[in-house]
Structures are given as C-alpha cells and as structure tokens.
Amino acid sequence: DQQVKQNSPSLSVQEGRISILNCDYTNSMFDYFLWYKKYPAEGPTFLISISSIKDKNEDGRFTVFLNKSAKHLSLHIVPSQPGDSAVYFCAAANAGKSTFGDGTTLTVKP
Amino acid sequence: DGGITQSPKYLFRKEGQNVTLSCEQNLNHDAMYWYRQDPGQGLRLIYYSQIVNDFQKGDIAEGYSVSREKKESFPLTVTSAQKNPTAFYLCASSPTGFSNQPQHFGDGTRLSIL
Numbered sequence: 001d002q003q004v005k006q007n008s009p010s011l012s013v014q015e016g017r018i019s020i021l022n023c024d025y026t027n028s029m030f031d032y033f034l035w036y037k038k039y040p041a042e043g044p045t046f047l048i049s050i051s052s053i054k055d056k057n058e059d060g061r062f063t064v065f066l067n068k069s070a071k072h073l074s075l076h077i078v079p080s081q082p083g084d085s086a087v088y089f090c091a092a093a094n095a096g097k098s099t100f101g102d103g104t105t106l107t108v109k110p
Numbered sequence: 111d112g113g114i115t116q117s118p119k120y121l122f123r124k125e126g127q128n129v130t131l132s133c134e135q136n137l138n139h140d141a142m143y144w145y146r147q148d149p150g151q152g153l154r155l156i157y158y159s160q161i162v163n164d165f166q167k168g169d170i171a172e173g174y175s176v177s178r179e180k181k182e183s184f185p186l187t188v189t190s191a192q193k194n195p196t197a198f199y200l201c202a203s204s205p206t207g208f209s210n211q212p213q214h215f216g217d218g219t220r221l222s223i224l
Contacts, residue, residue: 004152032209043114043200043215044153051210089152096141096160096207097168100152 003027004092006101014109019077021104023090026071030092030099035064035075038087038103047088048075080108113137116201116216124224131186131219133201139214141207142184146170147198147218156199159184160207188221196223 005024013019023033031052036044050057050064050073057064063076077084085108090101114135123129135142141160145153155168159178173192178184184203188195198220202213 006152009150034212036212036215041217043116043202043217045215046212049210049212093209096209097155097158098209098213100145100154102150102152 001026002102004090004099004101006090006104008104009102010105010107012107012109013080015082016079019075019080019084019106019108021075021077021088021090021106023073023075023101024071025073025092025099027092027094027099028071029094032093033064033066033073034091034093034098035062036089036091036100037084038089044089077106080106082108082110084108114201114203114214114216116199116219119217119219121219121221122224123221126190128190129188129195129221131188131199131201131221133184133186133216135182135184135201135203135214137203137205137214138181139203139205140181141204141211142178143202143204143213144168144174144176144184144186145200145202147200153200156186158207195221197221 034049035047038044066073087103091098117132143158144156157176159165175187202215204211204213
C-alpha cells in the first residue's frame with residue numbers, strides 16, 4: 001500500500017506559466033514534507049519543505065501548500081523556466097524516515 | 111567541497127555473487143541512508159543509520175546488508191539472496207536523523223546483474 005502518491009507521472013507547461021505538482025499521502029503520522037528535484041544520472045536535490053503545523057511555505061519561485069485535512073500537498077513553481085525541467089519527488093517524513101512518491105516529470109517548453 | 115561520493119557509477123556482476131556499493135560523505139553528518147530506485151518508481155528505503163555502529167532495516171532490507179563502522183562511510187552489500195538486484199542505488203545523508211532535515215544524495219550506482 002503506497003503511503004505517498006503522485007498521481008501525475010508527467011506534466012508539461014509553457015515557459016512563464018505556473019507549474020502545479022500534486023502529492024497525496026495516507027499516514028497522518030507524517031510530520032514533515034519535502035520536495036526534491038532530480039536530473040537524469042544525478043541524485044535528487046532538496047528543493048523546499050513544510051512542517052505539518054504549517055499550511056504554506058515559500059522560497060522564491062517555489063511555494064508548497066499543505067492541506068492536512070485532505071492529506072494533500074502541492075508544489076507551485078511561478079514562473080516556470082526551462083531549467084525547471086526535471087523529475088520532482090514528494091517525500092513525507094516521520095521519526096527520521098522519509099517515504100517517497102513515484103515522481104512527476106515536469107517539462108517546461110520555451 | 112563537501113558531498114557524498116558513491117562508487118562506482120556503474121557496476122556489473124554475475125548472478126549469485128555478492129557485491130558491495132561504496133558510499134562516503136565528508137559533510138560530518140550523523141545519519142546515512144540507502145535507497146533503491148526502479149524505473150518509473152520512487153525511492154524505497156533499504157537501510158538507515160542514525161549514528162555510528164548502529165543501523166536499522168528499512169522497507170526492503172531483505173537480501174541486503176550494511177555496516178557503519180565509521181561516521182563517513184556506509185557501504186551496502188547486495189547479497190545473492192536478493193532476488194532482483196538490478197536497480198539504481200542511492201545513498202544519502204542528513205545532519206541528524208530528525209525528520210525536518212533534508213537529505214543530501216550522492217549521484218547513485220547503477221547495478222546490473224548479468
């Protein structure tokens with residue numbers, strides 16, 4: 001049973017527009033949520049995170065929203081740039097262990 | 111330049127042989143992790159260690175073994191008991207084992223069993 005799900009395997013947006021990546025989770029014990037970005041043949045790199053006691057965290061072009069009642073989080077990228085094209089993983093953490101979703105491949109077209 | 115080094119980048123082994131993947135970090139992090147990634151899937155936790163000389167099984171530990179004798183090193187052995195070892199393996203570390211600390215990843219080792 002997958003505890004963290006990213007239901008969209010891929011997303012394509014035009015440069016300058018908003019990219020919205022979604023993630024759902026089932027375990028209410030998760031207390032921290034993180035987004036990682038991964039380029040081919042490289043390891044993931046940390047992008048942004050949010051504590052379970054908050055509903056929004058912003059860092060430049062990246063904003064993460066958390067809806068605890070719906071067990072849903074989303075990553076907004078505004079404006080999207082071609083260099084944002086990568087695989088984005090959502091992760092949910094509890095007791096020091098992270099559970100990852102399957103990833104969403106974002107393509108930003110010039 | 112601090113980071114995590116995984117070697118080798120590509121590894122080929124014959125079926126039935128044990129193989130050890132190297133992971134070294136110079137970030138002075140206490141916690142280290144091993145993940146497996148299969149095509150189109152997310153990262154699944156194999157083993158993790160929050161302090162030297164201590165480690166715990168993750169979600170898919172069967173067929174794998176680890177050691178943590180030094181803070182900077184966390185090698186992973188893929189044994190012949192692992193039924194389907196061909197995969198991409200990622201090592202990560204974090205300052206401590208707390209959930210609010212992002213993990214830093216190496217660039218991975220792609221293991222292929224011939």
